[in-house]
Amino acid sequence: MRVIAFLNQKGGVGKTTTVVNLGAALAEKGRRVIVVDLDPQANLSVHLGLEVEDGAPSTYRMLLGEIPFAEAVRGTSTPGLAAVATDLDLSGAELELANQFGRETLLREALTQWREEHRGQRGAEPADYVLLDCPPSLGLLSINALAAADEIFICVQTEFFAMRGLSKLVEIVELVQKRLHPELKIGGIVPCLYDNRLKLAREVLGEVKGYFPGLVFPRGIGINVKLAEAPSHGATILEYAPESAGARDYRLLADEVLAQEPAASAPADGARPEAPDARSEEAPAVADVVLVPKEPARDVEPAAEAES
Template sequence: MSGSSIFDQLRADRSTLKEVVEDGFPRPEHTRVIAVANQKGGVGKTSTVVNVAAALAEGGLHVLVVDADSQGNASTALGVEHDEEQASIYEVLVEGARVADVAVQTRFAETLWCVPSTIDVAAVEIELINASQRESRMRLALEEYLRDREEGGLPRLDYILIDCPPSLGIMTINAFVAAGEVLIPMQAEYYALEGLALLTRSVDRIAQIHNPDLTVSMIALTMFDKRTTLAKEVEAEVRTYFPAATLTTRIPRSVRVAEAPSFGSPVVFWDPRSTGAVAYKKLAREIATRGTRAAERHDDSTEA
């Protein structure tokens, strides 16, 4: 990147940060439960979860991250212990533990919590194979947690973000049944288009069988390199087929975003003025604003 390009990027980042700080994050009328999913790994799914959650919490909103991936990367990125001794989403789904007893407050913000994952989560598929209500266990547990908070006089959660594993197994199905929305992070590359089509069909099937309110509400382009023709062509295709769902904010390739988890921190807190952190703050604000607009449209249609 040339010297002039670097200065242009710095100016753009400062302008975006100023805009985010001045406009703030609108609070949704109800708790938004968002499953963040992609059947292809390595697309920035977990980075999107933890950094959007961090930005929302930094903006004063109450956020819970559910790490539903046995790799536990979201837990690592949020600085939350997730060894074999730690209670996790496994105990919630398999042993009936309460989310209130498993959720851990992160060190970054009083309003940012995490239900960690451990290696035991890899066994959920087997443990629940013949269990009753096996597709609905996460939804029931989260509904109970929201009631627990209300009865305990705690602030209402504004967001629950579920980091799904990169497969369409029982854990991802649980996340889809629990959620009202699906956010799909995807790279701007050719194979990602095929994966996007398959995933949206899977979401539609889950919606028909288990959760009629479920929609693919948002698609976020990640690891975006605006210099390449391929990235621009893939973006144009996605916006053509999913014009309402595709978010305006694009997340660029960023070394700082990749480095942050090794320090047990989202990049939003670790290097808040880096280009990747600024992009995620902008993305979080766009997500929050979309939720407010959706609620307004719903109210208008109800009144009509």
């Protein structure tokens, strides 16, 4: 399982768009994905058409420990894609969480407990990807994401001010590495809202590549109006405009992300052998229920057995 925090303290650079649509593209390719809305603005939840009614499971209640992670996870209209949604309550969370013991690691603890309790037989993980959508700040919610993640993906908009703020961001990442999470690494830089016809965008991209050698996803996400329209339909780009350039870019990004998977952690050939295991356990996790693939997982078993 890869836990990835999508980070940039700047707003409007494409974090939420990337978490939703990369998540959907990974799910389309057979991965079990959970996206977590950590932004009090709830853009991710709205994008996925998820409303959080009063008292309903939310990021906030999960962080406060009122409900376990599994209970906060809910299904979306995309098979294989589940979400932890938030409501505007999270805006007070930063203050309220500040008084909690172990306030920087609340999300990490919730996730760790969930991974331990919902491990399938043979140690199968309860999901393949957990994508954390950070707010546009480096406050307590983002720190929680960094403490919980294995990797950070930084979304950068290829415009003049892109480099400003990146050094601050890297400073915070280093601080988290030093104090909370030595294994945390920057796993990728996603150029967003990229217009390769603009000399400036190409120059900025070159600068970003120089700053993060080998980490920049080569394709990037172009500007595509369908990506901006999809949220108001409560749909991912793959649902709203599956043939659009935006959908193509996120599918290609998903391929690049999958290519990073170490061979051992990738689900075995052919599909998801974890699902039958997880389901055979006494109380399946919510995530198991909402994440089981559409096609019967049983079909996988004979093939997997025949191979061994």
